[in-house]
Amino acid sequence: MQLVVDNVSKSYGANPAVLNGVSMSLLEGEQALLLGPSGSGKSTLLNIICGLQRPDKGRVVIGEQVISSPESKSTGDEVRRTSLGIVFQTLRLVSALSLRANLELAQKLQKGRVDRDLIDQCLDRLAIADRADARPFELSQGEAQRAAIARAVVVSPQLLIADEPTSALDSGNTERVAELLIEMAKSVGAGLLIATHDERLGRFFSKSFALNQGEINPC
Numbered sequence: 001m002q003l004v005v006d007n008v009s010k011s012y013g014a015n016p017a018v019l020n021g022v023s024m025s026l027l028e029g030e031q032a033l034l035l036g037p038s039g040s041g042k043s044t045l046l047n048i049i050c051g052l053q054r055p056d057k058g059r060v061v062i063g064e065q066v067i068s069s070p071e072s073k074s075t076g077d078e079v080r081r082t083s084l085g086i087v088f089q090t091l092r093l094v095s096a097l098s099l100r101a102n103l104e105l106a107q108k109l110q111k112g113r114v115d116r117d118l119i120d121q122c123l124d125r126l127a128i129a130d131r132a133d134a135r136p137f138e139l140s141q142g143e144a145q146r147a148a149i150a151r152a153v154v155v156s157p158q159l160l161i162a163d164e165p166t167s168a169l170d171s172g173n174t175e176r177v178a179e180l181l182i183e184m185a186k187s188v189g190a191g192l193l194i195a196t197h198d199e200r201l202g203r204f205f206s207k208s209f210a211l212n213q214g215e216i217n218p219c
């Protein structure tokens with residue numbers, strides 16, 4: 001499913017022009033990195049791409065649907081539910097539920113049904129099958145990060161979006177998580193956009209964008 005970010009601008013009162021006419025696109029199934037230092041607006045751009053924040057100007061189109069525009073109201077819910085898998089920077093797993101129940105809940109909410117085979121496959125691939133009954137606070141940081149990836153993938157998204165998915169990891173685990181995201185996105189035929197400040201991830205991607213001082217450029 002194609003992603004088009006068209007001339008998006010966003011300011012926050014004391015932070016004018018966090019995004020200043022940002023345009024970028026991903027073809028169906030394409031994988032890319034969004035690079036930028038801390039505070040450059042990566043999370044803001046991802047939130048707008050996911051329809052979780054509205055831009056001041058411009059729009060985001062996923063497939064045929066506008067998910068974000070200054071006027072957008074509820075359209076984002078439907079595109080998010082049917083098409084997106086999101087790995088949040090703060091993971092956002094439900095702490096009262098086991099890892100398996102977190103994945104089942106995501107499938108119920110987004111797809112309306114539970115696919116246990118796909119859950120088992122993802123848990124296996126991410127090497128956390130033996131932690132399926134643990135609750136999020138019983139997981140190590142790396143296991144929780146992989147759990148958040150599993151939750152985004154088990155909904156069979158058409159576009160997988162990950163915000164700093166390797167921020168808390170050492171370099172060995174950073175590379176492993178990047179490779180897993182790439183492999184998991186391919187396994188469900190999804191496009192992939194990873195926001196990170198970690199330039200070491202560049203070698204895994206043939207397409208990258210650099211966000212700096214409100215502007216975006218291919219790099």
Ligand SMILES: Nc1ncnc2c1ncn2[C@@H]1O[C@H](COP(=O)(O)OP(=O)(O)OP(=O)(O)O)[C@@H](O)[C@H]1O
Binds near residue numbers: 045
């Ligand atoms: N809700 C908000 N209200 C006001 N300012 C905000 C808000 N959200 C973000 N900002 C500011 O906008 C700028 C961009 O923040 P954002 O979180 O998008 O950057 P980032 O590149 O994702 O940073 P990091 O890599 O540290 O997570 C920062 O200066 C931040 O303080």
